[in-house]
Amino acid sequence: xxxxxxxxxxxxxxxxxxxxxxxxxxxxxxxxxxxxxxxxxxxxxxxxxxxxxxxxxxxxxxxxxxxxxxxxxxxxxxxxxxxxxxxxxxxxxxxxxxxxxxxxxxxxxxxxxxxxxxxxxxxxxxxxxxxxxxxxxxxxxxxxxxxxxxxxxxxxxxxxxxxxxxxxxxxxxxxxxxxxxxxxxxxxxxxxxxxxxxxxxxxxxxxxxxxxxxxxxxxxxxxxxxxxxxxxxxxxxxxxxxxxxxxxxxxxxxxxxxxxxxxxxxxxxxxxxxxxxxxxxxxxxxxxxxxxxxxxxxxxxxxxxxxxxxxxxxxxxxxxxxxxxxxxxxxxxxxxxxxxxxxxxxxxxxxxxxxxxxxxxxxxxxxxxxxxxxxxxxxxxxxxxxxxxxxxxxxxxxxxxxxxxxxxxxxxxxxxxxxxxxxxxxxxxxxxxxxxxx
Numbered sequence: 001x002x003x004x005x006x007x008x009x010x011x012x013x014x015x016x017x018x019x020x021x022x023x024x025x026x027x028x029x030x031x032x033x034x035x036x037x038x039x040x041x042x043x044x045x046x047x048x049x050x051x052x053x054x055x056x057x058x059x060x061x062x063x064x065x066x067x068x069x070x071x072x073x074x075x076x077x078x079x080x081x082x083x084x085x086x087x088x089x090x091x092x093x094x095x096x097x098x099x100x101x102x103x104x105x106x107x108x109x110x111x112x113x114x115x116x117x118x119x120x121x122x123x124x125x126x127x128x129x130x131x132x133x134x135x136x137x138x139x140x141x142x143x144x145x146x147x148x149x150x151x152x153x154x155x156x157x158x159x160x161x162x163x164x165x166x167x168x169x170x171x172x173x174x175x176x177x178x179x180x181x182x183x184x185x186x187x188x189x190x191x192x193x194x195x196x197x198x199x200x201x202x203x204x205x206x207x208x209x210x211x212x213x214x215x216x217x218x219x220x221x222x223x224x225x226x227x228x229x230x231x232x233x234x235x236x237x238x239x240x241x242x243x244x245x246x247x248x249x250x251x252x253x254x255x256x257x258x259x260x261x262x263x264x265x266x267x268x269x270x271x272x273x274x275x276x277x278x279x280x281x282x283x284x285x286x287x288x289x290x291x292x293x294x295x296x297x298x299x300x301x302x303x304x305x306x307x308x309x310x311x312x313x314x315x316x317x318x319x320x321x322x323x324x325x326x327x328x329x330x331x332x333x334x335x336x337x338x339x340x341x342x343x344x345x346x347x348x349x350x351x352x353x354x355x356x357x358x359x360x361x362x363x364x365x366x367x368x369x370x371x372x373x374x375x376x377x378x379x380x381x382x383x384x385x386x387x388x389x390x391x392x393x394x395x396x397x398x399x400x401x402x403x404x405x406x407x408x409x410x411x412x413x414x415x416x417x418x419x420x421x422x423x424x425x426x427x428x429x430x431x432x433x434x435x436x437x438x
Contacts (some may be wrong), residue, residue: 165427185245320380
């Protein structure tokens with residue numbers, strides 16, 4: 001019975017029953033969001049958990065600490081970062097403005113040696129090799145419990161691996177708050193106005209409060225911070241009269257988060273203060289696709305990782321990554337790509353998968369705006385190895401779908417100057433994506 005359950009061999013009645021159970025579970029656990037009309041809906045989910053090979057799952061967890069260290073070490077090297085992003089900041093205005101803040105912090109000096117990184121590395125199984133290839137290094141909690149509940153309806157003894165992502169993120173933020181050593185200071189969530197994912201964020205906020213009642217969490221937009229903040233003589237940041245110990249960014253990763261210069265001014269104010277940033281602008285720059293491509297170049301991993309074993313672990317996760325910068329290498333890559341556009345995907349610098357370019361759209365982009373090609377990197381298109389039958393539930397809709405797996409591993413990295421205080425994997429996320437939407 002259980003094997004047929006995982007294969008998706010369920011009757012219509014069984015699917016309806018599990019979808020109903022899942023909806024109730026989501027609604028009672030706050031797994032909801034605001035739709036475009038401002039109404040509340042449960043988050044879309046799959047009726048069945050998506051399988052992922054245990055061996056590769058363990059390997060992805062093991063390598064996360066190497067990625068954490070790589071991101072942090074590289075972010076500390078200003079000249080390396082500047083050289084790596086030189087062409088990108090010429091072509092991409094958003095990355096250029098983030099880099100300008102990074103440059104300003106270097107000029108004025110870093111007043112806060114403590115930094116907190118909450119990272120996420122995403123992987124997809126590749127068809128040809130059976131390996132897991134890295135898709136993104138994201139900065140960025142929770143349907144696993146729902147799938148445990150659903151699975152218990154059929155096989156109580158079976159369960160996905162333990163997942164403590166929510167606890168790990170909350171504890172990382174609390175530890176940073178403690179290191180700031182000001183009991184009255186707050187953790188500030190930097191959020192979007194009218195945030196649709198407010199309830200997911202609230203779950204994390206309440207977890208922080210449950211773990212340490214002394215911690216106060218506030219939520220402010222960049223616009224609010226611009227007009228209601230001040231930096232005092234010791235570089236302490238105050239917002240609405242409250243000292244900020246930790247600024248945790250849930251916004252600020254895309255151009256829409258900066259509709260005016262006020263928001264950019266707020267980001268600079270935060271960066272120049274002595275509050276602990278999660279992430280710093282330096283860490284955020286490490287999440288650009290250009291840095292992902294540069295990390296794959298010969299000799300770069302060796303520059304920042306401590307030993308050959310760590311280098312090999314990280315390099316094993318890379319798929320083909322190619323520069324599109326002006327020059328002989330970029331020209332060769334463009335020529336190769338145009339001969340077989342179906343083999344590649346073009347990725348813009350910013351996080352998220354909504355702006356990926358495939359197929360003939362690649363040809364059009366490269367030929368119509370050749371001077372803007374440095375806004376992107378080129379990557380081998382991953383052909384997923386495993387496609388599973390599943391059912392996607394959205395409100396009252398239940399649709400069968402062919403699903404692929406995408407594994408995200410969270411990483412927690414806390415440092416004080418050169419001292420590493422925490423470096424560990426911090427749980428996981430398995431996302432389901434329809435095969436025809438890849």
